[in-house]
Amino acid sequence: MTEETPQEKPAASHDPKRPAKLLEFMSTGWADRSADLPAEGAAAPFRAERRRRLAEQFPGEVLVIPSGRLKVRSNDTDYPFRPGSDFAWLAGSFEPDAVLVIDADGTATLFQAPSWDRTTPAFFTDRNGELWVGPRPSLDAVTAELGITARPLEELEKLQGTAARVLQGYDEAAAAFFESSEQADKELATWLSEARLVKDEWEVAQLQEAVNATIKGFEDVARALPQAVETSERWAEGVFGLRARVEGNDVGYGSICAAGSHACTLHWTDNDGPVVPGELILLDMGVEGNELYTADVTRTLPVNGTWTPRQREVYELVYRSQEAALAECKPGNSFLDPHKAAMRVLAEGLEAMGIVESAQEVLADDDKRYSRWTLHGVSHMLGLDVHDCAHARDEVYRDGPLLPGYVLTVEPGLYFQPDDLLVPEDLRGIGVRIEDDVLITEDGYRNLSAALPRDPDAVETWMASLR
Ligand SMILES: [Mn+2]
Numbered sequence: 001m002t003e004e005t006p007q008e009k010p011a012a013s014h015d016p017k018r019p020a021k022l023l024e025f026m027s028t029g030w031a032d033r034s035a036d037l038p039a040e041g042a043a044a045p046f047r048a049e050r051r052r053r054l055a056e057q058f059p060g061e062v063l064v065i066p067s068g069r070l071k072v073r074s075n076d077t078d079y080p081f082r083p084g085s086d087f088a089w090l091a092g093s094f095e096p097d098a099v100l101v102i103d104a105d106g107t108a109t110l111f112q113a114p115s116w117d118r119t120t121p122a123f124f125t126d127r128n129g130e131l132w133v134g135p136r137p138s139l140d141a142v143t144a145e146l147g148i149t150a151r152p153l154e155e156l157e158k159l160q161g162t163a164a165r166v167l168q169g170y171d172e173a174a175a176a177f178f179e180s181s182e183q184a185d186k187e188l189a190t191w192l193s194e195a196r197l198v199k200d201e202w203e204v205a206q207l208q209e210a211v212n213a214t215i216k217g218f219e220d221v222a223r224a225l226p227q228a229v230e231t232s233e234r235w236a237e238g239v240f241g242l243r244a245r246v247e248g249n250d251v252g253y254g255s256i257c258a259a260g261s262h263a264c265t266l267h268w269t270d271n272d273g274p275v276v277p278g279e280l281i282l283l284d285m286g287v288e289g290n291e292l293y294t295a296d297v298t299r300t301l302p303v304n305g306t307w308t309p310r311q312r313e314v315y316e317l318v319y320r321s322q323e324a325a326l327a328e329c330k331p332g333n334s335f336l337d338p339h340k341a342a343m344r345v346l347a348e349g350l351e352a353m354g355i356v357e358s359a360q361e362v363l364a365d366d367d368k369r370y371s372r373w374t375l376h377g378v379s380h381m382l383g384l385d386v387h388d389c390a391h392a393r394d395e396v397y398r399d400g401p402l403l404p405g406y407v408l409t410v411e412p413g414l415y416f417q418p419d420d421l422l423v424p425e426d427l428r429g430i431g432v433r434i435e436d437d438v439l440i441t442e443d444g445y446r447n448l449s450a451a452l453p454r455d456p457d458a459v460e461t462w463m464a465s466l467r
Pocket of ligand 1: 409435
């Protein structure tokens with residue numbers, strides 16, 4: 001955990017050598033830093049409440065939640081760092097290698113690297129040093145902004161051998177300081193996932209902001225479709241990525257820009273295919289905001305702005321199934337009720353199109369042959385992770401009731417693979433998904449992405465307005 005001294009650190013193979021005279025020179029002659037501290041951030045009271053509830057759940061225990069480590073992309077180039085979602089939910093720091101420790105008495109301490117000390121040359125010689133990647137906030141500034149006492153990372157060593165529950169999977173080195181058991185650690189991960197199911201008002205505001213930026217990104221892409229026709233799906237990916245980086249932290253997941261039959265590949269992220277007028281393009285994209293909450297929205301658009309009759313027929317069926325699912329989004333209903341409502345509409349539509357003989361028969365629990373064309377579930381939780389709350393128990397999440405404060409996607413689809421011999425030829429290669437992000441309220445739901453048109457006529461009007 002300790003930092004290497006500059007003498008021990010080998011220069012990269014392409015770096016010029018640094019004589020001692022230079023290193024000494026680099027360590028002198030810098031003005032003092034301003035000691036002005038930032039104001040406490042708007043999220044600090046919400047995170048304090050979450051930490052209080054966590055400590056209350058495991059009284060008298062030490063709880064350890066790491067932010068995660070940098071990951072190598074190639075040689076000495078790392079992926080951009082994004083802290084683990086549970087750590088972000090509880091602490092809010094963006095530093096790699098940081099560790100949040102909640103003590104047996106409930107006191108929270110954030111161990112992380114301090115700002116660079118310029119009396120030694122590491123800030124210049126270390127490739128993660130201030131002169132390479134920019135300054136790190138001082139621990140006093142971190143304490144002021146996050147409302148958690150921040151201590152130097154090296155002090156974590158004092159906790160060597162402490163019995164604790166550790167959130168595993170983020171930082172093996174930090175985890176190794178503590179004595180923990182697999183079962184106890186798993187219970188911590190489960191509690192965190194289940195606690196994150198209900199979003200507080202600050203989180204709902206973050207999600208709405210991410211959705212609003214995503215809607216702007218969809219407008220950007222719809223406007224840029226002529227350039228995508230000239231190039232490839234990549235143009236759509238790039239245009240959306242620009243909006244995501246300008247309005248937020250990044251995309252929340254790899255954008256799916258699937259033109260033509262690529263729409264039938266659920267997670268098509270190669271995005272290297274042609275965009276052809278007369279065909280559809282399925283766009284599944286979400287901006288991750290600056291506080292790391294992500295949107296997850298899908299629209300399927302006619303590339304030239306107008307549906308063919310057959311495209312519209314499929315689209316309207318998916319649209320009606322989504323309406324049926326949305327109508328089931330209310331507290332007390334089960335998580336799977338919107339899914340079941342959508343599947344009923346889709347199966348009946350498949351029967352009407354002559355693709356299945358009897359909707360009733362294929363809808364049976366021991367049949368489900370309609371799934372050949374619907375492929376996936378209609379909903380997942382949404383929050384800091386695009387597939388949020390993944391460690392929640394089935395009885396709480398998949399088989400549990402919807403509660404006010406849940407945010408989930410509603411995203412039915414129909415996919416006719418290009419080589420599917422069981423569907424009429426003129427349907428093959430058509431894939432349609434419509435996805436919105438909804439907040440469960442006291443008496444129903446609020447569609448956070450309602451401002452992005454999805455009614456088939458409204459989609460045409462909207463596209464025409466962007467040309
Ligand atoms: Mn989704």
